Amino acid sequence: xxxxxxxIGIIYTPFKTKSGMPIxxxxxxxxxxxxxxxxxxxxGLADLDGFSHIILIYYFHKSMGYELLTKPFLDNTxxxxxxxxxxxxxxxxxxxxxxxxxxxxxxxxxxxxxILDETPLxxxxxxxxxxxxxxTEKNGWLENKTDDLNNIKSDGRFK
Amino acid sequence: xxxxxxxIGIIYTPFKTKSGMPIxxxxxxxxxxxxxxxxxxxxGLADLDGFSHIILIYYFHKSMGYELLTKPFLDNTxxxxxxxxxxxxxxxxxxxxxxxxxxxxxxxxxxxxxILDETPLxxxxxxxxxxxxxxTEKNGWLENKTDDLNNIKSDGRFK
Numbered sequence: 030x031x032x033x034x035x036x037i038g039i040i041y042t043p044f045k046t047k048s049g050m051p052i053x054x055x056x057x058x059x060x061x062x063x064x065x066x067x068x069x070x071x072x073g074l075a076d077l078d079g080f081s082h083i084i085l086i087y088y089f090h091k092s093m094g095y096e097l098l099t100k101p102f103l104d105n106t107x108x109x110x111x112x113x114x115x116x117x118x119x120x121x122x123x124x125x126x127x128x129x130x131x132x133x134x135x136x137x138x139x140x141x142x143x144i145l146d147e148t149p150l151x152x153x154x155x156x157x158x159x160x161x162x163x164x165t166e167k168n169g170w171l172e173n174k175t176d177d178l179n180n181i182k183s184d185g186r187f188k
Numbered sequence: 189x190x191x192x193x194x195x196i197g198i199i200y201t202p203f204k205t206k207s208g209m210p211i212x213x214x215x216x217x218x219x220x221x222x223x224x225x226x227x228x229x230x231x232g233l234a235d236l237d238g239f240s241h242i243i244l245i246y247y248f249h250k251s252m253g254y255e256l257l258t259k260p261f262l263d264n265t266x267x268x269x270x271x272x273x274x275x276x277x278x279x280x281x282x283x284x285x286x287x288x289x290x291x292x293x294x295x296x297x298x299x300x301x302x303i304l305d306e307t308p309l310x311x312x313x314x315x316x317x318x319x320x321x322x323x324t325e326k327n328g329w330l331e332n333k334t335d336d337l338n339n340i341k342s343d344g345r346f347k
Binding site: 030031032033034035036037070071072073074075076077078079080081082083084086088097098108109110111112113114118119120122124126149151152153154155156157158159160161162163165166167168169170171172 | 281311
């Protein structure tokens with residue numbers, strides 16, 4: 030079974046190359062970018078301005094091939110690729126939550142961007158706390174490694 | 189530009205049809221399912237057992253076509269499709285966070301499943317609070333609507 034997708038737009042960011050990029054949106058606080066949505070999809074943006082955070086699903090267009098064991102940014106031990114967010118994956122699909130600053134026609138201005146410039150966008154979904162916030166018990170090899178990236182944990186709501 | 193993807197496995201759940209399905213994983217508490225990963229990807233599962241929650245990215249294989257304005261389950265007003273989680277989207281890609289119960293070889297037992305039976309799986313990523321929990325200020329048309337998801341089931345409108 031083959032699944033064929035077509036980008037709905039392009040994500041523009043300050044990151045022209047992979048080196049120097051933040052690891053995740055939470056490490057990209059304040060970094061600005063914008064999405065140019067293909068005009069044919071413009072009506073689909075209705076109501077999106079009501080959400081302060083949006084989920085972007087995109088294609089890692091610079092990732093060639095994949096390794097099933099990979100050394101992630103935050104660790105020096107090879108890990109199973111599905112236990113990491115590394116871009117070289119069997120299906121190179123990326124997922125980031127960014128701040129939705131402003132929408133003007135088919136341009137969406139975003140912030141907290143950890144995405145490479147000119148990345149093909151596949152989907153936009155609203156980030157919904159009631160669906161998307163989960164209380165974890167185990168955080169695997171990342172336990173205690175994301176504290177400096179996470180300034181929300183400190184409000185204690187998930188203790 | 190066309191992007192071609194190949195499923196990495198199949199998600200099995202109790203939901204043979206769309207009507208009666210929970211709307212999101214948060215309304216699917218306790219519902220069990222399992223993933224059969226293609227054996228070639230088995231090494232990629234290393235370390236995943238350390239995470240209590242995982243992100244599944246999958247293909248809405250029963251969604252034919254899309255509408256840019258759509259009435260979501262929790263509302264009777266048509267909304268822009270990108271401001272909803274409706275399955276009929278320009279790229280029918282689904283996203284759910286489920287509980288990772290147990291991994292045996294290439295079988296992943298999951299819980300809190302809001303996914304249709306035999307759904308093609310595209311990617312697995314670890315759910316990481318430091319990356320994935322965001323404090324929103326605005327929740328759009330969903331404000332105050334997600335409190336009682338446990339009692340709301342799909343009415344089959346996306347058949």
